[in-house]
Amino acid sequence: MANTYYDPADLRKFGKITEWSEELGNKFFEYYGKVFEEGALSAREKSLIALAVAHVVKCPYCIDAYTKDSLQRGITKEEMMEAVHVGAAIESGATLVHGVQMMNKYNKLSM
Amino acid sequence: MATKSLKARQKDLAETNKQLEFLNGGIFAEGELPYFKDKLANIGHYPLRPKKLEILQINVGYMCNQICEHCHVNAGPDRKEIMTRETMEQCLDVIRNTGAHTLDLTGGAPEMNPNFRWFVEEAAKAGIQDFIVRSNLTIIRANKKYYDLPEFFKKHNVHVVSSMPHYTRGKTDKQRGDGVFDKSIKALQELNAVGYGMPSQDLRLDLVYNPSGAYLPGDQAALEKDFKKALDEDFGIQFHNLFTITNLPISRFLDYLIASENYEDYMYALVEAYNPAAVENVMCTNTISVSWDGWLYDCDFNQMLGLKVNSKIKHIKEYNEDILNDRNIIISQHCYGCTAGAGSSCQGTVT
Numbered sequence: 001m002a003n004t005y006y007d008p009a010d011l012r013k014f015g016k017i018t019e020w021s022e023e024l025g026n027k028f029f030e031y032y033g034k035v036f037e038e039g040a041l042s043a044r045e046k047s048l049i050a051l052a053v054a055h056v057v058k059c060p061y062c063i064d065a066y067t068k069d070s071l072q073r074g075i076t077k078e079e080m081m082e083a084v085h086v087g088a089a090i091e092s093g094a095t096l097v098h099g100v101q102m103m104n105k106y107n108k109l110s111m
Numbered sequence: 112m113a114t115k116s117l118k119a120r121q122k123d124l125a126e127t128n129k130q131l132e133f134l135n136g137g138i139f140a141e142g143e144l145p146y147f148k149d150k151l152a153n154i155g156h157y158p159l160r161p162k163k164l165e166i167l168q169i170n171v172g173y174m175c176n177q178i179c180e181h182c183h184v185n186a187g188p189d190r191k192e193i194m195t196r197e198t199m200e201q202c203l204d205v206i207r208n209t210g211a212h213t214l215d216l217t218g219g220a221p222e223m224n225p226n227f228r229w230f231v232e233e234a235a236k237a238g239i240q241d242f243i244v245r246s247n248l249t250i251i252r253a254n255k256k257y258y259d260l261p262e263f264f265k266k267h268n269v270h271v272v273s274s275m276p277h278y279t280r281g282k283t284d285k286q287r288g289d290g291v292f293d294k295s296i297k298a299l300q301e302l303n304a305v306g307y308g309m310p311s312q313d314l315r316l317d318l319v320y321n322p323s324g325a326y327l328p329g330d331q332a333a334l335e336k337d338f339k340k341a342l343d344e345d346f347g348i349q350f351h352n353l354f355t356i357t358n359l360p361i362s363r364f365l366d367y368l369i370a371s372e373n374y375e376d377y378m379y380a381l382v383e384a385y386n387p388a389a390v391e392n393v394m395c396t397n398t399i400s401v402s403w404d405g406w407l408y409d410c411d412f413n414q415m416l417g418l419k420v421n422s423k424i425k426h427i428k429e430y431n432e433d434i435l436n437d438r439n440i441i442i443s444q445h446c447y448g449c450t451a452g453a454g455s456s457c458q459g460t461v462t
Contacts (some may be wrong), residue, residue, distance in 0.1 A: 012379055044333065071322065072329040074337055076279055 011061045044073050051080060052087035116178065116187035116363075124366045125185065127417040134360065134444040138375055144382050147446045154387045158439035164432055165397040168215040168411060168457065169202055170194075171227065172403045175219040176253045179274075179287045181321055183415055185362045186219045193223075194403040199230045201405060201427045203237070210432060211399075212240040215457060217411065220250045222257060235267040243270045245319075245457075248298040249291055261298075261305045270315040271307055272354070272457075273299070276323050278341035286323040299348045308350040317352045319459075325373035327380055327451055328355035331460045354459030357381075359412050359448035381447040389454030392461035395440045401427055409440045411457070416445070 018025025036046050047069045054062030070080050116125075124130055138144045151157035172193035175186035194202075206214055214234060221227055221244055235242060244264065251260045264271055275295060276286045283292035299316075302308060308316030318338065322328050335353035342348040358364045360377060368374040395409040399420075405427040408414040419425050422438040454461030 008376075012383075042333075043330070044337075068326050071324060071326045074277060074320075074329060074334050076282070 006060050008060075008064060011064060014061070044075065047073055048075065048079065048083040052083040055084050056087040056091050116185045116189055124362070124369075127415070130361055130365055131416060131443060133365065133369075138378060139444055144378060147442050147444050150385055150387075150450075151390065151442070154390060156390050159390075159393075159396070159442055161436050161438065161440060162396045164209070164211050164399060164436060166213040166215055166394070166399075166457075167206065167209055167211045167401070168217060168398055169401045170217050170403055170411060170414060171199075171219070171221045171224045171230065173219045174223045175247065176223065176250055177220070177247055177287055177291065179363075180367060181286060181323070181358045181364045183359055183362045183364060183412055184219060185415065190219065192403045193225070194405075196226045196229075198403070198405045198427065199226055199233075201430075202401060203230075203233050205427060205430045206234050206237045206239065213243065214239045214241070215243040215245070215398075217245040217457075220247050222246065222250050222260060228263065231263070231267055231269065235269070241270055242268065243272050245272050245274075248273045248275070248295040249287075251298040251301060252294040261302045261307065264302075265305050265307070265314060268314070270317070271302060272317045272319060274321065275299075275318045275338070276321055278338050278345070282323050286321070296346050296348070299342070299350070300346065303347075303349055308348070310349065310351075316350045317354060318350050319354045319356055321356050321358055325368055325371065325377045327357055327384060328455070331355040331453060352459070354457075355453075355455070356457070356459065357448045357451055357455035359445045361412055361445050362415050378444070378447070381451045384451035385447060386450055386452060386454060386462065388462045389450040389452075392454065392456075393446075393449045394456035394458070394461070395449075398457075399435065407435065410449075412445055412448075413441055416443070418443075 015029070018029065036043060036050075041049075047066060050062070051066040051070055054066050067080070124133075139146055148157050151159055170184075173184055173186045173190035174188065174193060175182075175184075175190070176188060178187040214237075216231070216234075218224070224230070231244070246260070246264075251257050263269075273295075274287070275283070277283050280292040283295065284290065299308070302316055305314075306312045307314045320328060320334055320338070328334070331353065334355060338353050339350070342350070360368055360374070360381075365374075368377050395413070398410060400408040400411045400414050402408065402414050406414075407420045407422075407425055407427065407430075408418065409420060413419075418441045420435065420438055421441055422435050424431050424435050449455050449461075452460075
């Protein structure tokens with residue numbers, strides 16, 4: 001066993017999850033493939049969304065995969081970093097909006 | 112950014128047998144990844160055989176005004192391999208008699224061969240249907256003596272195919288050198304000015320896109336759309352088609368893959384993207400590549416690996432299309448580069 005939780009080489013083995021649960025694995029990969037097809041959103045737009053979400057869920061495999069995917073699509077590093085900021089803004093906003101809950105509770109408890 | 116070719120830097124990989132040892136060893140020898148010949152055998156295409164010859168590709172010399180990081184030719188200003196007029200005469204004999212419909216001149220920067228213009232003038236007389244010159248664009252702006260190249264190309268109805276790794280300055284200059292983007296833009300505008308690349312015109316101007324790093328090219332049609340939009344909006348530039356070409360793991364690009372520890376991942380990506388449908392139209396099945404010194408190869412990549420055709424006809428001076436066409440194509444693991452995804456050739460995707 002590797003002595004780290006994340007090994008970059010494991011990303012190549014992602015498909016193997018199907019071996020222990022074929023039906024669910026296949027359904028997942030079929031769904032996954034379908035999601036990223038060109039649709040109402042372009043495949044390029046979807047790749048940038050995936051890159052932003054990859055950062056928010058802090059998945060190192062996804063960050064590797066969608067950085068490479070962005071490069072393949074000719075997406076520039078400026079576009080990539082802006083996408084990461086969108087993810088970060090939503091994530092920090094999600095923290096900060098709870099400040100209202102704090103304020104409500106504070107006010108309720110205070111005389 | 113490299114300032115000299117691998118040869119001038121005396122790198123081990125300047126020796127082609129070292130490159131082949133590398134491509135045949137490691138992850139392939141250990142059985143981690145399958146050999147290319149086994150993949151071909153699975154679909155009944157081993158040994159790989161040529162179809163009808165369609166393209167005669169002539170490399171008129173490895174000298175170039177640029178030193179691109181991905182260059183499979185390992186071209187540069189210090190390369191002295193230049194086709195002589197005598198070899199050009201031998202090529203012209205073949206061009207006049209070949210059944211191929213396309214003549215494709217490449218290099219280095221082909222325009223740097225001192226006999227380039229004479230050769231183009233003579234070759235154009237042979238009446239080949241599609242006469243391509245692979246021009247790196249910056250050569251047009253490199254020196255006054257090249258300023259009239261757009262007019263020269265037009266005069267001989269040459270089909271210009273030019274490299275352009277991205278529509279932004281940063282990415283282009285990182286791959287091809289500082290200032291390359293601005294010079295390329297200026298050269299494209301000058302080609303447009305004489306009528307090249309215009310939707311309504313026959314003067315064909317196509318662009319070639321190579322990824323600037325250890326990843327495969329994205330969808331050709333999508334990239335073409337992005338390039339067209341950006342080059343038109345930002346610079347008013349028009350062109351016909353964008354060809355995406357996969358970087359093959361040889362020469363300077365192999366050196367980069369190893370040095371940046373991307374080699375294994377890149378080979379995995381190529382093998383995973385292997386597309387049997389691309390094998391049907393892989394360019395070595397319809398192309399003969401001629402080197403600066405007249406030797407014959409299955410493709411420009413095999414030329415750079417020193418793998419001459421497996422035929423009793425090995426040199427342009429003894430050229431015989433029928434005998435040549437009856438040969439087995441020489442393959443190795445670099446060939447995965449031409450069968451990945453939608454496939455890759457000097458004319459872009461093949462599926």
